[in-house]
Amino acid sequence: KxxxxxxxxxxxxWTKEYGKGRVFYTAFGHRDEVWADERFQKLMLGGLGYVMGLNDGSGKTGEKKQ
Incomplete structure (x- = not known):
């Protein structure tokens, strides 16, 4: 199939560059207890940082890329 x-x-x-932008996707987050989990919160902050250009999507934080 x-x-x-x-x-x-x-x-x-996952993360991906698309045109001039960036995309972050996760299949997690369908239940309230997932949102309360610190690991998920870190995942979301990292994903948001990626789409905002604050990190490179590797999971490591750093200065904003130019």
Missing amino acids: EGKRADKDYALA
């Missing part, structure tokens, strides 16, 4: 991986290994969060 199209879209199915034999190894069942699917990305649950």
Whole structure:
């Protein structure tokens, strides 16, 4: 079936450059308890930082890229 991986290994969060912008996606966050988890909050802050150009999407924070 199209879209199915034999190894069942699917990305649950990713970043991508698109045109002149940046995209962050996560499949997490469908339940309230997920939003209360500090690990998820860090993931969201990192993703928002990426789309704002504050980090490179590697998970490491740093100065804004020019």
